[in-house]
Amino acid sequence: MNAHQVATVLALAVTLGTSSAGAQTFTTDDPVLRHIWAMGMDSSRTYEFAQVLMDSIGPRLTGTPELEAAGNWLVAHYTSWGIPARTEQYGTWKGWRRGPTHVDLIRPRVRTLEATMLAWSPGTQSAVEGEVVALPMVERPDEFTTWLSTARGKFVLISPPQTTCRPDEGWERFADSSVYRKMRETRDRRARDWEVRIERTGSTASTLPSVLERGGVAGVLTSTWSGGWGVTRIFGARTEEVPSLDLSCEDYGLLFRLAENAQGPVLSVEAHGERLGEVPVYNTIAEVRGVSLPDEYVVLSSHLDSWDGGSGATDTGAGTIAILEAMRILKEVYPEPKRTILVGHWGGEEQGLNGSRAFAEDNPSVVQGLHVLLNFDIGTGVVNDISMQGMMGAGEHFARWFAQMPSELSGPLKLTLPGTPHSGGTDHASFLCYGVPAFRFGGREWDYFTYTWHTNRDTFDKLVFEEVRHNATLIAAMTYLAAEDPERVSRERRDAFPTDAGTGAVMTWPTCRDPERSSPGPGN
Numbered sequence: 001m002n003a004h005q006v007a008t009v010l011a012l013a014v015t016l017g018t019s020s021a022g023a024q025t026f027t028t029d030d031p032v033l034r035h036i037w038a039m040g041m042d043s044s045r046t047y048e049f050a051q052v053l054m055d056s057i058g059p060r061l062t063g064t065p066e067l068e069a070a071g072n073w074l075v076a077h078y079t080s081w082g083i084p085a086r087t088e089q090y091g092t093w094k095g096w097r098r099g100p101t102h103v104d105l106i107r108p109r110v111r112t113l114e115a116t117m118l119a120w121s122p123g124t125q126s127a128v129e130g131e132v133v134a135l136p137m138v139e140r141p142d143e144f145t146t147w148l149s150t151a152r153g154k155f156v157l158i159s160p161p162q163t164t165c166r167p168d169e170g171w172e173r174f175a176d177s178s179v180y181r182k183m184r185e186t187r188d189r190r191a192r193d194w195e196v197r198i199e200r201t202g203s204t205a206s207t208l209p210s211v212l213e214r215g216g217v218a219g220v221l222t223s224t225w226s227g228g229w230g231v232t233r234i235f236g237a238r239t240e241e242v243p244s245l246d247l248s249c250e251d252y253g254l255l256f257r258l259a260e261n262a263q264g265p266v267l268s269v270e271a272h273g274e275r276l277g278e279v280p281v282y283n284t285i286a287e288v289r290g291v292s293l294p295d296e297y298v299v300l301s302s303h304l305d306s307w308d309g310g311s312g313a314t315d316t317g318a319g320t321i322a323i324l325e326a327m328r329i330l331k332e333v334y335p336e337p338k339r340t341i342l343v344g345h346w347g348g349e350e351q352g353l354n355g356s357r358a359f360a361e362d363n364p365s366v367v368q369g370l371h372v373l374l375n376f377d378i379g380t381g382v383v384n385d386i387s388m389q390g391m392m393g394a395g396e397h398f399a400r401w402f403a404q405m406p407s408e409l410s411g412p413l414k415l416t417l418p419g420t421p422h423s424g425g426t427d428h429a430s431f432l433c434y435g436v437p438a439f440r441f442g443g444r445e446w447d448y449f450t451y452t453w454h455t456n457r458d459t460f461d462k463l464v465f466e467e468v469r470h471n472a473t474l475i476a477a478m479t480y481l482a483a484e485d486p487e488r489v490s491r492e493r494r495d496a497f498p499t500d501a502g503t504g505a506v507m508t509w510p511t512c513r514d515p516e517r518s519s520p521g522p523g524n
């Protein structure tokens, strides 16, 4: 698409968009769109779906019974509505069941700490007591080896301590600017010093935990603060024998200061985690076959797996239930689609898009027949941005679909034309790399990166149901319009690419990567 065509598409969208503003919200009399709107906005079941998925089933880490339960729960819903659905094994992953964790500071004073075992971490058999020590600043690796022999049976702090656990916005608002600047300088210096501390052990941040456990430590303590009040990110453990525990920003800071000032902190840790060996992992697929173009696909895509520090509400329980709700609506108001509507609730996204990459590899006919894929992995916020990812012919289709929607849905939408293709980030990339029209939604941020993404605070309460309901209705409307589209979205790709600001090289179309179909070895 050249610049003139881009301008024309945008003008079309803007003209049709503004003509619907004001008293009238529908631009067409299409009864299906009216019905979608009525069901989606007036009798939404998103709250009910979210409450069960996030509160009762809980987080859905790959390899856990919860992810399997969530897949079965989706299949049961689809089946009850008469939509064929199945779970499809794409590989295996390390299996794990999280048990209760208690971490108490018992000396020099008592405090129950906010601590979470990292995903797939080994547990303890019973309560283990041990002194807390910080990773030392050594000169050379051999000095570290000598130190390690003194750390046997102790818990080791391996993350850089924060200067403050107050969010920056508070400092910016209340502190004198020179004080704020000084705090940031101190923080940056501490982070650099910590990198040196790790480097001088002769290990890297990723190999250090296994070196420590081979040295006989009682456990590894980390803190991955995301910059907000009380928020920490919970990723995967890198130990195989002893527990890896993440502490809240300030509980970690407390232990660090006690240890550095030789005030003898001692912990009592009881952490249960059951390792289940390699277990099968699945994608959950639902499909309504197209009546006249069954080999052309509209794919609704969203990962079902999550990290497990919270309950995976915004990453992306919100996407899961928006698609589930859209399918409930579509089955009722548009039961015989022109093209096939296929839903992919993927597993293994958080470990590298493994479920969706495997599905694309295993189902060349879906990739071949892809009309459009819409991926939903944006948290709770209203969809307001869709990049065309370098697919030159897609913009005119999206503009046409938007123009037929109620202005409440199309109003916030912005098309980015022609956009550049993503090589990762979320599951549309698993399809886009084949050069087929696969897109992701962008949405209102709602403090996603500071407060919910991969954190211990990604919980039910963070969902904004007006926006989830809006998105479910939007997805239903877009799916209907895409499935009915008189023309198929072209595969013409952008040929002139901008320079990547990071590497200085001219960007190219991303290549497809192989999925990991089993878990990597120890230490990963």
Ligand SMILES: [Zn+2]
Binding pocket: 303, 315, 316, 349, 377, 426
């Ligand atoms: Zn996600």
